[in-house]
Amino acid sequence: MSELARAVVCRPERPGEVAALRDVVARSFGEPVVADLVEALRVSTAWVPGLSFVAEYDGGVIGQALFT
Numbered sequence: 001m002s003e004l005a006r007a008v009v010c011r012p013e014r015p016g017e018v019a020a021l022r023d024v025v026a027r028s029f030g031e032p033v034v035a036d037l038v039e040a041l042r043v044s045t046a047w048v049p050g051l052s053f054v055a056e057y058d059g060g061v062i063g064q065a066l067f068t
Contacts, residue, residue: 008062013052018042020061021054028063041068 013021026035041047046068055063 007057009056011054011056012050013054013064017054017061021052021064024061025064038064038066041066
């Protein structure tokens with residue numbers, strides 16, 4: 001396993017990380033469409049609290065995986 005893989009922490013999303021996650025998603029896809037979709041899901045009945053996970057490296061958010 002690489003040093004980077006050992007240093008990445010995957011954990012549940014924490015309150016207050018929504019803006020950072022939106023930025024990561026928008027930058028990952030190169031446009032705001034997917035970030036807008038995630039935002040719409042957050043306020044819909046499809047959103048399942050506790051099923052949004054964060055990849056963190058060196059104290060910063062670098063990725064997100066979520067299930068609806």
